[in-house]
Amino acid sequence: MRKRALDTVFALAQQDERVVYIGSDVGQGTLQGFQESIPERFFVEAISEAYVIGMAAGMAMTGFVPYVNTIATFLTRRCLDQIAVDLCIGNHPVRLVANGGGLVYAPLGPTHEAIEDIALMRCLPNMTVLVPCDAEEMERAVRASLDWSGPIYIRIARGGESVVSLPERGFFIGKAIEVRQGEKLLIATTGVMLQTALEVQDIMARAGYNLGIVHFHTVKPLDTAWLANQLGPYSHVASLEEHSVIGGLGSALAEWLCENGDHKLKRFGIPDRFADRFGNQAKLLSYFGLDAASIAKELQAWVKPS
Amino acid sequence: MNSFARRCQAVRHDIVDMAESAKRGHIPSALSLVEILVSLYDYHLHFDANQPLDPDRDRLILSKGHGCMALYALLADKGFFPKAWCQAFCAFEGMLGGHPEERVPGVEATTGSLGHGLAIGIGMALAGRMQKRNFHTYIILGDGECTEGSVWESALAASKHKLDNLTVLVDFNGWMSFGPTQEVGNLEPFEHKWNAFGFATQTVDLNKEPEALVSALNVKVPGKPRCFICKTIKGKGIDFMEGNLDWHHKSKLDADEIAAMRQSLKRSEGHA
CATH class of the missing domain: 3.40.50.970 (Thiamin diphosphate (ThDP)-binding fold, Pyr/PP domains)
Structure with a gap:
């Protein structure tokens, strides 16, 4: 990248x-x-x-x-x-x-x-x-x-990540990309956590969930028009980012939903502390609960399948 | 008083007028700048106040932004904006705040957070070189400001790039907020430092010879940025302010204090 x-x-x-x-x-x-x-x-x-x-x-x-x-x-x-x-x-x-x-x-x-x-x-x-x-x-x-x-x-994230974006969806600064429409539960991602969200979706589909995924390549300005118009099928929103739970996409969504929505929100991100382990990126993400299996498990405990 | 001194004195009166309108300001830090700014605006800078964004204009960045009242006085005098703006200094509806902002015609960079101006000036000088334009970039630093690390990061880069289209002027009034610069910041040997960082450096004593900068600026040094260390007096022209840290920044000036400033300026005119 x-x-x-x-x-x-x-x-x-x-x-x-x-x-x-x-x-x-x-x-x-x-x-x-x-x-x-x-x-x-x-x-x-x-x-x-x-x-x-x-x-x-x-x-x-x-x-x-x-x-x-x-x-x-x-x-x-x-x-x-x-x-x-x-x-x-x-x-x-x-x-x-x-x-x-x-x-x-x-x-x-x-x-x-x-x-x-x-x-x-x-x-x-x-x-x-x-x-x-x-x-x-x-x-x-x-x-x-x-x-x-x-x-x-x-x-810029790590190199060698799998390519999941599609050219036909284009790229407009400030415009979110709806990757997959679902119902009840929506995952909102930014950066390379989109790949993780797709893995989560595979796991969740097997458990009977119809997960929606929206990708915010632009965290600011936040695409509030998308949020205002496309959140209808969902009651629960989970944000997913390789960033502190304070101040990133999850916070941006929390700010918007507090004032404009009645959705439940769960933020997946790095907890409010500095890393105390080394290893590699994947291991550290896993340590912070940001691997697909951990996320899917937590989501399933949070929301019943639709 | 010769014409240069009279000119500087008029700017000092403008500064007091501005301070009176807002009842506040970094007055001594503005007063120490006057000879430097008059030397530049009256004798060296190429500009057209009617075209403040002319791509060929010389650039001047007041990196010690808290001295802005002196800059505003010169910019108004040169016609960059109406003099009435100065009477709304720091006012809610005014254009001129306690630190210079780029949205003001003639102000090249927003400053006030110290240690920024030299880096920005280097960017402008490099841009001028890329565009093959002949404008010159001047940056005015405070001596206290030179305790910011970013000043020396930038100084290294200016000589690396051999920016002979860039000139640093240090308003060396010798004081920081807490005390003498040498006690708080230990800058000496200051001229040696600028020399060691690759600048063609010269110290000019504007207290002994107020016009010294006018001719000194004529000397260009190919392949090197220049640095003029200008010995000045913080609060110059107002005797009770000179070297008096109580006056570094005032936020509640009363009519008696303003009157005392004017009287002191008048007295200094008599002595000159």
């Missing part, structure tokens, strides 16, 4: 002179083709994330569309003030392309695990938050980002 995201930035740069790539001490060889063919718009800066956000803002104020790329935690936790003041107040078109969203860096520990990045970005006025589910959708997301007027946070 990361490679596809960056390759798409390169493709956009070849057709649009406003596009600039700025990495912060990214891995050797990143976008070598970009560096060789358009060196004047390819920047790899030092481990100076706060500076990099300001630099990108200055370029955006002068007519460019910078794609800033480094590890998600360093972009969001470390640079929150720069993002708020330099990018969001002026609504400047900088794209934050964040590596390692969620628990991708499980072996490296909580300094590198972006479990609250969506929350931090979502609460900033003017910020848009995109969390695509696979490489194909990532390409559509990056292409859609080019002419969006304000700042965008684009969260």
Whole structure:
């Protein structure tokens, strides 16, 4: 997914002179083709994330569309003030392309695990938050980002995830994608948890459930029109995300449902604590109860089949 | 008083007028900036106030945003917006707040959170280079602001990129909120630091020679960003404010205090 995201930035740069790539001490060889063919718009800066956000803002104020790329935690936790003041107040078109969203860096520990990045970005006025589910959708997301007027946070998940998005469903910033219509119980996902939701659906179908799935690749602005018009068949909504239960998609849905719906809501996400285990992403997700079998079990205890 | 001094004195009166309208402000931090801003706006910056977004204009970022009253006085004087705006400083319906915002014509970047301006200025200077435009980018930092790490991250990058279209001016008035900058922040040897970070650095004493910056800015150094450390006085022109930390920020100015400021400014005119 990361490679596809960056390759798409390169493709956009070849057709649009406003596009600039700025990495912060990214891995050797990143976008070598970009560096060789358009060196004047390819920047790899030092481990100076706060500076990099300001630099990108200055370029955006002068007519460019910078794609800033480094590890998600360093972009969001470390640079929150720069993002708020330099990018969001002026609504400047900088794209934050964040590596390692969620628990991708499980072996490296909580300094590198972006479990609250969506929350931090979502609460900033003017910020848009995109969390695509696979490489194909990532390409559509990056292409859609080019002419969006304000700042965008684009969260990249692990590589090699299975492709489940469908090109015919398109990609429009702020528009949810209904993956499957069901009744009674709806799972709302963002990012690569869509794949997990599909596994959950397989398990639940065998137990007689007709699960609905909706994918919010855009967490902000939340597609409230979809919620207002499409929740009719459902009494229960479960949110599913590789993010803290505080401040992410689950919180966004809770905020909307509290004011507009009478649905029961259950939030599946990372509990409000830092990881105390390493291993790998799948193991850590499982440890936090975010594997398909655990989720299906909990859902079955929560809702009877329709 | 020569014409430069008279010009600076007029700006100081504008600052007091603004403080009077809002009954508040970072007055001493604005007063220390005046010679720097007059040197830039009257002698060096290329701009057209009727076209504040002209892509070829020079950029000036007031990174120490709390000194904004001095900037507003110059921008109004140059015609970027009506002088009446200054009389609504910090007012609910006003356009000019206690820190500069980009939506104000002539303000290049929203500042107030310290340590942001140099990085933004570098982005603008790099953008100018990519666009093959000849504009110059000036960034005014406070000396206290230079205790922000992001200033030095940015300083490293400015010299890495050999930005000779970028100039840093440090309003070195010697004071932070709590006390002298050297005690709170230990900046010295300051000029050596900027030199070591790759800047062509020069210290100018605007207390002894208020116009020194005007000619100093004529010297360009190919392949290097410049840094001018400008020795200034916090609260300059108002004797009871100079070096008096009680005045760093006031939020309830009364008529007697305003009158005392004007009297002090008048006295300083007599001495000059």
